[in-house]
Amino acid sequence: MPPVDWEPIALTLKLATVTVLVLLVIGTPIAWWLARTQSRARIVVESFVAMPLVLPPTVIGFYLLFLLGPNGPIGGAWELWGGPRLVFSFAGLVIGSVLYSLPFVVQPIQNAFMAIGDRPLEVAATLGASRWDRFWTVAVPMARRGFITAAALGFAHTVGEFGVVLMIGGNIPNRTRVISIAIYDSVEALNYPQAHILSLIMIVFSFIVFLLVYAMNRRADVMSR
């Protein structure tokens, strides 16, 4: 058995964890707004959020490379303000992953919020709960299944990405070389044992993630009985 290269694995887990945390913070308000608004702007935002589902990851990666690069409109301004370089860095990977996995986090949470309906929130209002209070004490706990699913999908999807990270992160060991790229490299280098072991780790890992999620969702169901 060949020695396992743990670096891309650790990097991948770190990236997926940070990405999911960022996505929960920015995805929850987006999901809430999409679930509750009557505004016509809703379909525009909804379409934007859904785009990563259909776009080739390389397209997202390409535009991010252009926008975030040192000469790009965002990356240039960022560096002018003294920010560190975004492309070919961990920060760039996070930005790319967040965009790429956005629908996988927003949609389950949005669906869960929509399934709650108006009534429980109205009840909470009549019982003296302000908007903020109702959101945290009624909407979020009632949507917890959606949050669990969103976190798992976002995590798994980030672990599995390839195109976006390759474009924006490149292939710098210990900085941007995530597991999917390491597998690709191993195959290119005809190092099949290394490719096998990394692939196997990914399969087992994904299986365990979903096993845990479904077990948690089941527990959530049983708890409310």
Place this chain on the structure above:
Amino acid sequence: MSNIHARFRVQQGAFKLDAEFTLPAKGVTGLFGPSGAGKTTLLRCIAGLLRISGGLMTIGDEVWQDTSRGIFVPVHKRGIGYVFQEPSIFPHLRVRKNILYGFSRITDRKRAMQFRDAVEWTGIAPLLERMPAGLSGGERQRVAIARALMSNPKLLLMDEPLSSLDETSRAEIIPCLDRLHRELSIPVILVSHSLREIARMADTLMLIDAGRITTIGPLHEVLPTLCATGDDQFTVIDAPVLEHDDAYHLSKLHTPFGAMWAGRAAAELGEIVRIQIAARDVSVSKTREEQSSIVNQFQARVTAIREITPGHVLLHLAPTDSENQTATLLSMITSLSRDHLQITEGQTLYARVKGVSIVR
């Protein structure tokens, strides 16, 4: 004395609400009308769940909404209790936490309602540690009622609290509502499309039709004027218990028409009970009938005769002494009998009451 005053005007497509009313801020007001008349919409406007321009809502010296002055107090700051048609308890909280949800959000000063009272009145003590998913509809609705009470509302709004429940669940809840009516000092507005339900609880009756409040008045006065289907006309009388006769399992009640016997009431002497008397259970005769199985027989004056269905008329009967003009009995007789007995308005007859049911 403090009042609830409201005025809401809104036109929403085909639906129109143009309602204005003033109610005493005490007792139970029944809001009755056909489905689609705007009962729920009006209740939502009162609560502030529905915000319409052109609204005014005051309770005592508090202004909850006054569009002309740009005032709109959000729902959560109003201090209302709202019991929805379908029991809406939070599925993620145990019954105890559900009940305390509103209570934990009010200041100590406003915490007049005792947890054990709310739990006892609604009979939910055995359920406190349960999760809601396993509860029956009736149990959920009782939890919802206890929860609303514990938020110490200034006004309790109930939107058809029985209509989504099956017979068994209703039977559980009705005693609980009766208990509330006895114990509660806050004003209640109870919406229903069932007159029997309202007649059981309400002190004041408010009628709504096509978005308009058509009548407001004491239950006893408004009830007889309603044109329900001929078969279902009835009146209510609130009467104190004079004596119990345990041998015959009867109670004697003091009504404006005279002493009336009813089935043994589960009430103390002197306590006021409410009885319902259906129009079809009241017959009339010109002379006093001595040889009859019917024990309740009174002199009464015909105040009105209304044709209700072809072949049937409804007689409005009032006590003969002029002080008690508000009590009314209805008697449904055939047009043939009316002509045969030559019954006219103002005439004094003997009313014989065959069925008296104590509803509360």
